[in-house]
Every structure is written in structure tokens, then in C-alpha cells.
Amino acid sequence: AAVCEKFRTAWTLSAVESRKDPETEPYRSKYSARALLQEVKQLLSAAEEGGEARVLAVRRAVLEYELGVNHTHTEELSAGEEHLQRCTQLLEPHRLSPDCVSLYIQAQNNLGILWSERDEIETAQTYLESAEALYNQYMKEDGNPPLDPSEHFMAEEEKLTDQERSKRFEKAYTHTLYYLAQVYQHLGMIEKSAQYCHTTLKRQLEYCGYCPVDWALNAATLSQYYLSKQCFMESRHCLAAASVIFSQAGQVPSAEDNETEQDQEALRQKKAKIARYWIKYCLNLLQSARKLLEDNIGELDPDRQLELKAQREKEEDEKEKGRKKAVLFGTSDICDSVLAMEEKVSSVYPLDFQEAREIFLVGQNYVQEAKEFFQVDGYVTDHIEIVQDHSALFKVLAFFEEDYERRCKMHKRRVDMLEPLYAGLNPQFYLLISRQLQFELADTYYEMMDLKVAIGNRLEELDSHTIKKINSLAQLAIKYYELFLDSLRNPDKVFPKVLQEDVLRPAMVAKFHIARLYGKLITSDSKKQLENMQTSLEYYTFLVDYCEKHPDAVHAIETELELSKEMVGLLPTRMERLRAKLCLFI
Amino acid sequence: SALPLNSPSVEGDAIKVYVRVRPPSEGTVLTDGDQGLCLSVLSSNTIRLHSKPEPKIFTFDYVANMETTQESVFSSVAKNIVESCMNGYNGTIFAYGQTGSGKTFTMMGPSDSDNFTHSLRGVIPRSFEYLFFLIEREKEKAGGGKSFLCKCSFIEIYNEQIFDLLDSASAGLFLREHIKKGVFVDGAVEQVLSSAAEAYQVLTMGWRNRRVASTSMNRESSRSHAVFIITVESMEKNNEIVNIRSSLLNLVDLAGSERQKDTHTEGLRLKEAGNINRSLSCLGQVITALVDVGNGKQRHVCYRDSKLTFLLRDSLGGNAKTCIIANVHPGSRCFGETLSTLNFAQRAKLIKNKAVVNEDTQGNVS
Numbered sequence: 001a002a003v004c005e006k007f008r009t010a011w012t013l014s015a016v017e018s019r020k021d022p023e024t025e026p027y028r029s030k031y032s033a034r035a036l037l038q039e040v041k042q043l044l045s046a047a048e049e050g051g052e053a054r055v056l057a058v059r060r061a062v063l064e065y066e067l068g069v070n071h072t073h074t075e076e077l078s079a080g081e082e083h084l085q086r087c088t089q090l091l092e093p094h095r096l097s098p099d100c101v102s103l104y105i106q107a108q109n110n111l112g113i114l115w116s117e118r119d120e121i122e123t124a125q126t127y128l129e130s131a132e133a134l135y136n137q138y139m140k141e142d143g144n145p146p147l148d149p150s151e152h153f154m155a156e157e158e159k160l161t162d163q164e165r166s167k168r169f170e171k172a173y174t175h176t177l178y179y180l181a182q183v184y185q186h187l188g189m190i191e192k193s194a195q196y197c198h199t200t201l202k203r204q205l206e207y208c209g210y211c212p213v214d215w216a217l218n219a220a221t222l223s224q225y226y227l228s229k230q231c232f233m234e235s236r237h238c239l240a241a242a243s244v245i246f247s248q249a250g251q252v253p254s255a256e257d258n259e260t261e262q263d264q265e266a267l268r269q270k271k272a273k274i275a276r277y278w279i280k281y282c283l284n285l286l287q288s289a290r291k292l293l294e295d296n297i298g299e300l301d302p303d304r305q306l307e308l309k310a311q312r313e314k315e316e317d318e319k320e321k322g323r324k325k326a327v328l329f330g331t332s333d334i335c336d337s338v339l340a341m342e343e344k345v346s347s348v349y350p351l352d353f354q355e356a357r358e359i360f361l362v363g364q365n366y367v368q369e370a371k372e373f374f375q376v377d378g379y380v381t382d383h384i385e386i387v388q389d390h391s392a393l394f395k396v397l398a399f400f401e402e403d404y405e406r407r408c409k410m411h412k413r414r415v416d417m418l419e420p421l422y423a424g425l426n427p428q429f430y431l432l433i434s435r436q437l438q439f440e441l442a443d444t445y446y447e448m449m450d451l452k453v454a455i456g457n458r459l460e461e462l463d464s465h466t467i468k469k470i471n472s473l474a475q476l477a478i479k480y481y482e483l484f485l486d487s488l489r490n491p492d493k494v495f496p497k498v499l500q501e502d503v504l505r506p507a508m509v510a511k512f513h514i515a516r517l518y519g520k521l522i523t524s525d526s527k528k529q530l531e532n533m534q535t536s537l538e539y540y541t542f543l544v545d546y547c548e549k550h551p552d553a554v555h556a557i558e559t560e561l562e563l564s565k566e567m568v569g570l571l572p573t574r575m576e577r578l579r580a581k582l583c584l585f586i
Numbered sequence: 587s588a589l590p591l592n593s594p595s596v597e598g599d600a601i602k603v604y605v606r607v608r609p610p611s612e613g614t615v616l617t618d619g620d621q622g623l624c625l626s627v628l629s630s631n632t633i634r635l636h637s638k639p640e641p642k643i644f645t646f647d648y649v650a651n652m653e654t655t656q657e658s659v660f661s662s663v664a665k666n667i668v669e670s671c672m673n674g675y676n677g678t679i680f681a682y683g684q685t686g687s688g689k690t691f692t693m694m695g696p697s698d699s700d701n702f703t704h705s706l707r708g709v710i711p712r713s714f715e716y717l718f719f720l721i722e723r724e725k726e727k728a729g730g731g732k733s734f735l736c737k738c739s740f741i742e743i744y745n746e747q748i749f750d751l752l753d754s755a756s757a758g759l760f761l762r763e764h765i766k767k768g769v770f771v772d773g774a775v776e777q778v779l780s781s782a783a784e785a786y787q788v789l790t791m792g793w794r795n796r797r798v799a800s801t802s803m804n805r806e807s808s809r810s811h812a813v814f815i816i817t818v819e820s821m822e823k824n825n826e827i828v829n830i831r832s833s834l835l836n837l838v839d840l841a842g843s844e845r846q847k848d849t850h851t852e853g854l855r856l857k858e859a860g861n862i863n864r865s866l867s868c869l870g871q872v873i874t875a876l877v878d879v880g881n882g883k884q885r886h887v888c889y890r891d892s893k894l895t896f897l898l899r900d901s902l903g904g905n906a907k908t909c910i911i912a913n914v915h916p917g918s919r920c921f922g923e924t925l926s927t928l929n930f931a932q933r934a935k936l937i938k939n940k941a942v943v944n945e946d947t948q949g950n951v952s
Contacts, residue, residue, distance in 0.1 A: 218873060225873060380765050424765045426768065429767070429768025
């Protein structure tokens with residue numbers, strides 16, 4: 001009885017009291033717990049003669065386990081390892097029996113952690129995988145709720161119910177899976193790791209061992225893994241489950257009812273984060289559909305569209321089967337809500353404007369939701385990233401739009417949301433975002449100019465209004481490309497001789513586009529035209545010269561380089577001809 | 587086997603990495619020659635770690651051996667950063683390393699003296715002196731046409747919470763962003779400084795409020811990151827045109843690296859399931875790492891899980907001059923931690939901001 005009492009005090013000390021330890025002595029309670037455990041150990045060996053040998057051995061194993069955990073928590077790894085090893089040795093013969101299996105698994109979990117702290121991840125892996133195997137073997141051969149390690153020092157009447165036992169056992173196993181997920185991640189086995197993360201989440205839900213808000217964020221993050229694998233159905237499932245669990249968490253007032261304003265704020269932030277994950281989902285689905293549908297100049301390919309629509313009808317039946325294969329979250333009551341949530345947005349590629357628009361609208365709603373929290377005042381980076389996504393949503397929707405005028409208006413919307421943000425931004429602190437915005441704005445104006453040219457080409461003759469429009473759009477595009485290129489200059493305003501890898505392609509594309517834009521400017525003044533051609537030639541020449549000096553840059557801009565070379569060959573002749581014409585008139 | 591050799595550093599905004607080897611503490615008697623040591627400095631930028639079976643050679647921007655003086659560390663590491671701060675650049679100096687490797691000595695000086703005239707004073711006091719020396723010189727040169735305003739704050743990040751070291755009564759503070767001013771600590775006290783002496787005073791006062799802990803392994807180890815932030819604003823009047831420039835100088839003393847289980851510096855360790863009530867809440871970090879590995883562009887991954895990296899975001903591969911002083915203890919008992927410090931320093935040289943210019947116009951050549 002004294003033994004049990006001491007053990008319990010030690011346990012309380014290390015689990016409960018230690019959390020209240022002063023910051024100056026973070027391990028005070030752990031150290032006193034350790035001392036108590038040592039005493040218990042001595043009492044036990046004194047009692048060696050009496051009692052059943054097996055009960056004693058198991059009790060000793062529990063002590064070794066607790067001592068091992070205690071030492072590892074206080075940064076004394078080698079001592080911790082010795083204790084844990086002794087624990088598993090004591091248990092080895094009985095590891096499949098209901099009174100030992102849980103302890104054995106937990107000891108192996110801790111050995112896994114211990115070895116990972118020594119950066120020996122493969123050793124950790126063997127311990128954890130054997131814990132996993134032991135769980136499976138036990139569940140197959142026995143399956144009864146096993147004893148919890150703490151029960152070995154409990155009086156008969158205090159022993160746990162089967163339900164509680166099973167809960168604790170399952171939790172220990174969930175931890176095994178969670179550690180394995182990390183081991184696989186560290187070993188670069190990404191797919192396997194994702195699978196273990198998914199299973200861990202699923203088990204948390206089943207055994208109610210989770211904090212709903214954290215769970216929701218984790219599930220939402222996992223959706224982004226599936227996005228990168230183009231698994232839209234799985235991605236949507238994670239997001240829908242995240243939203244459902246999160247909204248349930250919001251409804252139930254927390255146990256400690258005095259929620260502070262800070263907690264509320266944190267909750268709103270998490271909701272906005274989940275909205276951001278949804279935005280990426282919609283954007284990705286649209287962009288992937290675009291990739292499938294575009295022809296070699298980036299326009300919608302109608303033949304491909306018909307082909308894909310026919311293919312989709314054929315696959316409609318098989319869709320149901322695929323659904324069942326995916327790992328699903330939730331017990332039946334949650335399942336229905338998740339399904340309802342999923343129905344609000346498609347998980348198959350949109351093939352025409354109508355379908356694309358539906359996804360766009362869902363995405364746009366989440367943009368509004370995310371912006372409510374991430375306002376520019378206080379959350380500059382997040383806010384701008386969300387607006388950039390909004391712009392990207394418009395951009396990809398425009399791809400599906402057949403009417404050029406309407407398409408142009410969509411791009412105008414992008415300009416309207418990006419330009420004021422750019423104007424307010426201080427590049428000293430936000431250099432990268434600032435560059436992204438410069439480039440995006442330049443690109444949007446460039447695209448609008450192209451559209452206006454296309455519209456103009458349908459007319460019999462270009463009217464002065466259209467010409468003015470084309471020229472002003474081209475000038476704006478040039479302005480932003482130049483701003484971007486200027487941002488690469490050093491404090492003495494010198495353009496770098498060698499471009500860093502991360503800006504190489506954007507810088508080259510900017511130069512190339514400026515060259516083309518000068519070629520597109522419309523003017524009736526031949527002298528002006530000659531000047532524009534000269535500028536254009538200079539930019540093309542930059543590209544060609546740079547790649548000659550730095551051959552490793554070629555791979556980044558092959559197409560552009562080829563065209564530039566062609567232009568560098570052609571332009572001087574054209575200019576010569578124009579000059580000759582000019583001379584005639586003088 | 588391949589040695590992890592670095593190419594010499596490229597001029598530019600890449601993070602500079604300095605390694606400083608402290609002398610073993612007095613009382614540890616070194617038996618013959620190098621036997622008690624786990625490393626040797628080969629040249630002013632290479633270091634050899636006596637690992638088995640083969641030694642490893644690391645190359646950094648600068649390696650300071652045990653004899654290197656405080657003054658020489660300051661001139662090779664910090665001088666340049668303070669100068670560019672005067673020219674409107676943001677600058678950051680970090681000290682990284684295991685507890686007992688000499689971070690505080692390098693940054694502050696001998697621990698028992700508040701006296702900053704001490705010949706062993708560290709990088710921070712010397713930076714103050716140099717900064718105000720430069721300011722005075724500028725003022726003289728401009729003959730009254732230029733004025734300066736220096737402000738400082740001193741904060742501590744402990745357990746992912748921010749505390750104001752200049753106002754010990756303050757509760758946790760928040761990081762916010764301003765479209766013109768960048769990241770700032772909302773509500774932190776900002777003290778105006780007019781001389782190096784005033785700066786020392788503020789530093790000394792704040793330093794006493796730091797959180798320190800002792801375990802049976804370490805007599806005393808700092809559990810928090812301390813960040814001393816100086817804002818330098820200059821105003822120059824040329825006829826009617828007013829030219830305003832401002833820049834930030836961050837001086838950072840990181841918590842002992844062996845305690846940083848929660849940041850990305852940790853190498854291979856597994857994250858534990860944590861306490862009973864909120865187990866597995868950090869599963870998200872594992873998943874985040876998974877998503878991070880993919881190569882598509884349009885995913886949302888929240889990197890902002892650490893307050894420190896968010897506060898110093900501009901210093902890590904952004905628009906700033908940054909250097910890291912990796913402190914190591916040469917004793918063979920410190921081999922493990924020294925190796926992981928050197929590995930961290932090696933990685934730091936490769937730090938680049940993840941954000942790149944979005945550029946997907948490849949198709950639009952027509």
C-alpha cells in the first residue's frame with residue numbers, strides 16, 4: 001500500500017505538479033518524482049521474497065518505464081535509455097498478455113522518441129514499427145481491453161473500466177502512428193507519412209482524443225498535400241471535414257466559459273485560415289482544368305473540350321466506386337454533414353465557363369471570408385496574398401470566357417484590386433511581395449493590351465479610341481515591368497551583372513515583354529516608330545547577349561531566347577527599310 | 587566520402603555565417619595537445635571537426651579561433667552591418683549555439699559586469715558605440731542639415747509568447763504588420779536614445795528581466811530569445827526637399843540551441859505528443875512539412891508558426907543584411923551539439939525566402 005501511495009504521488013508530481021513549476025526550475029517536480037520512484041524501486045526489491053514473481057516483474061517494468069520517461073524529459077538521454085531497455089527486457093516474455101501489451105507499446109514509443117533525439121531515425125523506426133506490429137498482433141489474437149500501466153499500482157477497487165482501458169490503449173497506439181508519420185516524413189517517404197497523418201486524424205476523431213479547432217486546421221492542411229498530388233476528391237473531403245468539425249467547435253461553448261477576447265480572436269483567425277485553404281482548392285481545380293484544356297498558345301481548345309466532356313460521361317459510373325476507396329473521416333453523424341458540405345463545390349475539372357464560374361464563386365466567397373479577418377491593417381502579408389489569390393481566380397476564370405470584352409473587364413478587376421495595394425506598400429519591408437505585384441500588374445496590362453489588339457483586329461479599321469487604349473495599356477505594362485527590373489538594381493542603381501536564380505526567369509521575361517511591347521506601340525510618326533524599334537532591339541539584344549555570356553541561363557527561357565534571336569536578326573533590316581522610306585519624304 | 591564544402595560566399599544579400607570557437611572554461615585541464623578537443627580551426631574560414639571515422643571540414647565566411655578578441659569579432663562581423671544600417675538598409679545579427687558556447691559573451695560581454703567600458707564588452711555595446719559615432723560624424727559633415735532619431739525596444743520571445751523587457755508588467759504582446767512600417771511588436775515600449783550610454787542603460791535594465799532556468803544538466807540556460815531592436819531615422823533637408831530614411835537594426839541572442847525543439851532548427855527529432863489534454867496538436871507541423879515538399883505553386887502553407895522567424899522575416903532571405911554568429915564549444919563532450927550547430931550554420935547559408943515572383947506567362951509568346 002505504501003508502495004502504491006508513493007508511486008501515485010510520484011505520478012502526480014511529474015504529470016500535474018510539473019506544469020506549475022517556476023520557470024527558473026522547470027524540472028523541480030520531475031526531480032522529486034524521480035527520487036520517489038527510486039524509493040519505490042527499493043521497496044520493491046526489498047519485497048522480492050514475498051509475492052508473485054510475475055506481478056513483481058511487471059511492477060518493476062512500470063517503474064523502469066516511468067524512470068526512463070522521467071530521465072528523457074529532463075534531458076538525460078543515456079540514463080533514460082537504460083531504464084527503458086530494462087523495462088522492455090522485463091516485459092519481453094509477456095508482451096502479448098493483456099497486462100503488459102500497453103506498457104510495452106508505450107516503452108517502445110518512448111525509445112523511438114529517444115533515438116530520434118539522437119538523430120538516429122532508422123533506429124527509431126524499428127522500435128515504432130515493432131510497436132505497430134505488436135498492436136496489430138494483439139488485436140488479432142486477443143483484442144480484449146488491456147490493462148493500463150497505471151493500474152499496476154492501484155488497489156483492486158480503483159481499477160479502470162473496460163471502456164477507459166480501451167480508450168487509453170487506443171491512444172497509445174495513435175501516438176505510435178503519429179510518431180511513425182514523423183519518422184516517414186524525415187525519411188522522405190512522403191506518401192506513407194501522409195497516409196499515417198490521415199490515419200492519425202481519423203483515429204483522433206473516432207476516439208474523441210482531439211481539440212476540434214486544431215483538428216480542423218490539421219485536416220485543412222492535409223488537404224493541401226492532396227492538392228499537390230492533384231487528388232481533388234480527397235482534398236475536398238479533408239476541407240469539408242475541417243469546416244464541419246470547426247463549426248461544431250464554435251457552437252459548443254468551451255468548458256472554461258470565460259473565453260477571453262484573445263481566444264475569440266484566435267478562433268476567428270483559424271476560421272479565416274481554413275477559408276484560405278478552400279481558396280487554394282478552388283484555384284487549383286480551375287488552374288488544373290485550364291492546363292488540360294489549353295492549346296499551345298494558352299487558349300481554350302474546343303476539340304479538347306468536347307473530348308473531355310465525352311470522357312467524363314463515360315466515367316460518371318465509376319466515380320461512385322472511387323468514392324468508396326478513399327479514406328473517409330467521421331462516424332455516421334459527422335459523415336452526413338461532411339457530405340452536405342462537399343456537395344457545395346465540385347471536385348471534378350470544370351470544362352466550360354458555367355462550371356468554372358461555379359467554382360470561382362465558391363472561391364470568391366472564401367476570399368471575402370478570409371479578408372474579414374486578414375485586413376490590411378495588421379496583416380499586410382496575409383491580406384495581399386489573399387488578394388493575389390482573388391486576382392488569380394479572375395485570371396483563370398477569364399480563360400474560360402469567350403467574349404473578349406468581358407474577359408478584358410475581368411482583368412480590369414484584377415488591376416483595380418492590386419494597384420492600390422502596390423501603391424501603399426513599402427518595398428523596404430516587403431520587397432518580395434512588391435516585386436510580385438509589379439510583375440502581376442505588368443502582366444495583367446500586357447494581357448489586356450493583347451485582348452484589345454485582338455478586338456481591334458476584328459474591326460475593319462482601328463479607330464483612334466482603340467489605338468489610344470492599346471498604347472496606354474502597353475505603356476502601363478512597360479511601366480510595371482521597368483519598376484520590377486529597377487527593384488533588382490543595387491543601392492548605386494546598377495543592374496546586376498549576374499542574375500540570381502530566383503529572379504532570372506522573371507527578369508528575362510520582363511525584358512522580353514518590354515521588347516515586344518515597344519514593337520506593338522502604334523504610331524503614325526515614323527521617326528517615333530523607328531525609336532520604338534530601336535528600343536525593342538536593345539531589349540532583345542540584352543537577352544541574346546546575356547545568354548551568350550551565361551549559357552546556364554538558356555534553359556530558363558528557351559522559347560523567348562529563340563524569338564529574341566530571330567528579332568535581333570530581323571529588326572535591323574526593317575529599321576533600314578523604314579529609314580530609307582523616311583529619307584524619301586524629307 | 588564527400589565533404590560538405592561550401593562554395594565561397596557570393597557578394598550580395600546572402601546571409602553571412604561566422605563561427606566562433608570559445609576557449610574551454612578555466613579548470614578543464616587539457617591533457618596533451620588537442621586530445622580534449624573535438625575540433626580545430628584550419629584557417630580563417632575553415633574548421634575541422636574530429637568526427638569518426640573521417641573528420642569533417644566546414645567552410646564559413648569567417649572562423650574565429652579561441653584567441654580572437656571581442657574587438658576583432660566586432661570589426662569582422664558587425665561593423666559592416668552597422669554601416670549599411672546608416673545607409674538605410676535593415677540589418678540583423680544573430681548569435682546561435684548551445685548553452686555555454688559563448689553566445690552571451692559574444693553579444694554582451696562578461697556576464698557579471700554591467701560596466702560596458704569593460705575591455706571584454708561584446709558586439710551589442712560595441713555596435714551602440716559605433717552607431718552613435720557614425721551618427722555624430724554624419725551630423726558634423728552635414729553641418730546641421732541632417733538630424734537623427736534613434737528609438738529602441740527590447741523584447742523576449744518565450745514559449746511562443748512575446749514579452750516586453752522594458753516593461754516587466756506587460757502581458758503578452760502581438761506581432762502585427764503595417765503596410766509602410768513592416769512587422770512590429772504591437773504595444774512594445776519604444777525608448778528614444780541619444781547616446782551609447784543611454785542605450786547601455788536600456789539594455790542593462792531589460793537584460794535583468796530575462797527568463798533564465800537551471801537544470802541538473804546546465805547550471806544556467808536562457809530559455810528565451812532576446813531581440814534588441816533599434817530604429818534609426820534620418821532626416822536631411824536639401825533646400826526645400828526633405829529626405830527621410832529609416833532602417834532597423836536587430837540584435838538577437840537566441841535561446842540555447844539544445845532547447846529549441848519547436849523551431850525548424852531541430853534536425854531529425856520527433857515531436858512528442860505533448861500533454862494529455864491537447865495531445866497531437868502539433869500534428870499540423872508534420873503535415874505542413876509534407877505539403878512544403880510538393881512543387882506546385884498554388885497551395886496555402888502557413889510558415890508563420892514561429893514568432894521569431896516572423897519578426898525577423900526580412901532578415902532571413904529578405905531585403906536586409908544579416909549575419910549569424912554560430913558559437914561552439916571545442917570540448918569533446920560537446921561534440922554532438924557542436925556538430926548540430928555547424929550543420930545549422932551550413933543550412934543557414936542556404937536560407938532563401940520561399941516567396942518568388944509569380945511568373946507563368948510561358949505560353950503567352952504569340
